[in-house]
Amino acid sequence: MTQKNPKLLQKTRVKALSLFSILLLLIVISGVIYWFFYQKDYQSTDDAYVSGNQIMITPKVAGNVVQINVEDMDLVRKGDVLVVLDEKDKKLALKQAETSLANAVRNVQQLSYNIKQLQESVKAKQIIFEQAKDDFIRRQKLAKTHSIDKESLQHSKDKMALTKADLQVAKNQLLANQSLLKNTPLLQQPTIQNAIISVKQAWLNLKRTQIVSPVEGYVARRSTQLGATVTTNSPLMAIIPKDQMWLEANFKETQLKDIRIGQPVKIELDLYGDDVEFEGKIAGISMGTGSAFSLLPAQNATGNWIKIIQRVPVRIELDPKDIQKYPLRIGLSAFAKVNTANQEGVTLRTHSRTEPLYATDSLNFDEKDIEQRILDIIEQNSDDREFN
Numbered sequence: 001m002t003q004k005n006p007k008l009l010q011k012t013r014v015k016a017l018s019l020f021s022i023l024l025l026l027i028v029i030s031g032v033i034y035w036f037f038y039q040k041d042y043q044s045t046d047d048a049y050v051s052g053n054q055i056m057i058t059p060k061v062a063g064n065v066v067q068i069n070v071e072d073m074d075l076v077r078k079g080d081v082l083v084v085l086d087e088k089d090k091k092l093a094l095k096q097a098e099t100s101l102a103n104a105v106r107n108v109q110q111l112s113y114n115i116k117q118l119q120e121s122v123k124a125k126q127i128i129f130e131q132a133k134d135d136f137i138r139r140q141k142l143a144k145t146h147s148i149d150k151e152s153l154q155h156s157k158d159k160m161a162l163t164k165a166d167l168q169v170a171k172n173q174l175l176a177n178q179s180l181l182k183n184t185p186l187l188q189q190p191t192i193q194n195a196i197i198s199v200k201q202a203w204l205n206l207k208r209t210q211i212v213s214p215v216e217g218y219v220a221r222r223s224t225q226l227g228a229t230v231t232t233n234s235p236l237m238a239i240i241p242k243d244q245m246w247l248e249a250n251f252k253e254t255q256l257k258d259i260r261i262g263q264p265v266k267i268e269l270d271l272y273g274d275d276v277e278f279e280g281k282i283a284g285i286s287m288g289t290g291s292a293f294s295l296l297p298a299q300n301a302t303g304n305w306i307k308i309i310q311r312v313p314v315r316i317e318l319d320p321k322d323i324q325k326y327p328l329r330i331g332l333s334a335f336a337k338v339n340t341a342n343q344e345g346v347t348l349r350t351h352s353r354t355e356p357l358y359a360t361d362s363l364n365f366d367e368k369d370i371e372q373r374i375l376d377i378i379e380q381n382s383d384d385r386e387f388n
Helices: 006-039 088-144 150-181 190-207 253-258 320-325 368-380
Strands: 042-052 055-057 063-068 081-085 210-212 217-220 237-240 245-252 264-269 278-285 311-318 333-339
Touching: 042 253, 042 311, 088 150, 088 190, 088 368, 190 368, 245 253, 245 264, 245 333, 253 311, 264 311, 278 333, 311 320
Parallel strands: none
Antiparallel strands: 042 245, 042 333, 055 237, 063 081, 081 210, 217 237, 245 311, 264 278, 264 333, 278 311
16 A cells, blocks of 8 residues: 655645635635626616506596407507597587577577667656656746646656666666676676586587596406496596506615616616626605505504515616617516716706696587687577677
8 A cells, every 4th residue: 555745745735725816716706796786886686677657548428338349458549549438428518508599699699689778768768857857847937826736746746756766776787787798798608608617618528528637558457348337436447558557666775875867777687587687777755665655654663663664666668769669568677787887966856847748639629619609609599680
């Protein structure tokens, strides 16, 4: 049995220890380099999820559902009709409002004729009063010469007073009627304006029986059914615009020190894996932790308190080109890595918005037809051109 050379064994051990030390040093140096270039100026979290606008579709008027045009996951354009409600009662309400407008026009016309009649009546009663006044003055002169008796003089005086009172009554009636019309044109009369408003409201309610999409997007959570009676607060479905999505990343409170608005973010979604990297930037930091805004916030003053590192929601704005190329879904999981090297940004927004964030014109209706219909009703029921 041969015995190993102690010197050779010692040399082998020294060599192995040197290799191990060199390897350990390389690992430490690699770790330092990795930390300095890849971890020092970065904060990351895997507690991140896709969020977006969920536009709830609710009717503006009550009614029964008679038609449904879309199903979940369908693509709809802005202005597409989603649901149709029964319009029979709305048509009757519009007809009733139009009839009320016609009656209002005729009543104003009748009032104008009453004023003209009262004006003529005042003129006639003014003549009668002047005659009675002249007659009393003549009899008063005759009474001084004892040409008539006192009874005739008194009757003449009473007649003058009676015609004067009758004249005043006619003047008051004229003023009362004139105060209702004044010098206001027919279209500007308050009763006509109220009737016009009622017609427009009835017409608007009729138009709203067709429930349209305010934006382009995808249908989700459709809950309405044919024949269902819906009210103005009944949710029918949701529309999810694919281009109105962002990432909500929940960072630990210990990570927020270096995070600023505007910092760039690299994002990986579980849906697409490591092969697809989204670009983003910090858009805002919430004013409270997730637990503080929960339905049942923690009661730390009860005595059963355990300190837990809280997470704060941070909104990350995504690149629209990435969303267009790789469609997202609300609720998807993601990994977010923020480059915190640039510390020039702020943690709270310093300017309020000066323009609307979102807007739609699909809920506006062209009123040209109903405006013409109103003018036609007024013209058909008005024969006094000076009021038009």
